Amino acid sequence: DAGVIQSPRHEVTEMGQEVTLRCKPISGHNSLFWYRQTMMRGLELLIYFNNNVPIDDSGMPEDRFSAKMPNASFSTLKIQPSEPRDSAVYFCASSFQGADTEAFFGQGTRLTVV
Amino acid sequence: QKEVEQNSGPLSVPEGAIASLNCTYSDRGSQSFFWYRQYSGKSPELIMSIYSNGDKEDGRFTAQLNKASQYVSLLIRDSQPSDSATYLCAVNTGTNAGKSTFGDGTTLTVKP
Numbered sequence: 001d002a003g004v005i006q007s008p009r010h011e012v013t014e015m016g017q018e019v020t021l022r023c024k025p026i027s028g029h030n031s032l033f034w035y036r037q038t039m040m041r042g043l044e045l046l047i048y049f050n051n052n053v054p055i056d057d058s059g060m061p062e063d064r065f066s067a068k069m070p071n072a073s074f075s076t077l078k079i080q081p082s083e084p085r086d087s088a089v090y091f092c093a094s095s096f097q098g099a100d101t102e103a104f105f106g107q108g109t110r111l112t113v114v
Numbered sequence: 115q116k117e118v119e120q121n122s123g124p125l126s127v128p129e130g131a132i133a134s135l136n137c138t139y140s141d142r143g144s145q146s147f148f149w150y151r152q153y154s155g156k157s158p159e160l161i162m163s164i165y166s167n168g169d170k171e172d173g174r175f176t177a178q179l180n181k182a183s184q185y186v187s188l189l190i191r192d193s194q195p196s197d198s199a200t201y202l203c204a205v206n207t208g209t210n211a212g213k214s215t216f217g218d219g220t221t222l223t224v225k226p
Binding site: 031033042043045048055056091101102103104105106107108 | 146148156157158159160163202204206213214215216217218219
């Protein structure tokens, strides 16, 4: 398996623009997580899905952020409109639900909003 | 109180020494515990998992778990410069669809 695949790897956009981050989880995994990492706040869980259903989105910072998982092999995280403070590395991770599950991370998307 | 707390570091040890990384957690129902290593500019990767009290060894790495004290640690023996990275402790309660809560990480530098 190729692992968790994220795209794009780097994104530079202007403030106010819409940004869409994409993720393909590992085949067979049924939990998917979106994290944001910054120096100041560390690794923050934004939202996670189980069997394509959003379970907890309490980490989503504002209504400007939205996430979807239309099927088991694809998820998106959208920011509209983007702001400079959204600049961070966004990771997608997947796992197979269970008490001993480990999360496998994608390579991340480095977002810069200017 | 944070759900998962780690020594803020940074931690610096000489090459060949033992590096000790510590983590405490607040949820007594936690069942699974993980240590991830993250090199600068890279994504976290799992290096150790532990599920029961005691020690678990894998090469130069030993994870220690004490559920009564809600404490988990990672020891790195014979530290190498290539071990220089940020180490993240993650805790999973076994519910919430496999969701893990991460600590802020401890940055380790191994000096040649």
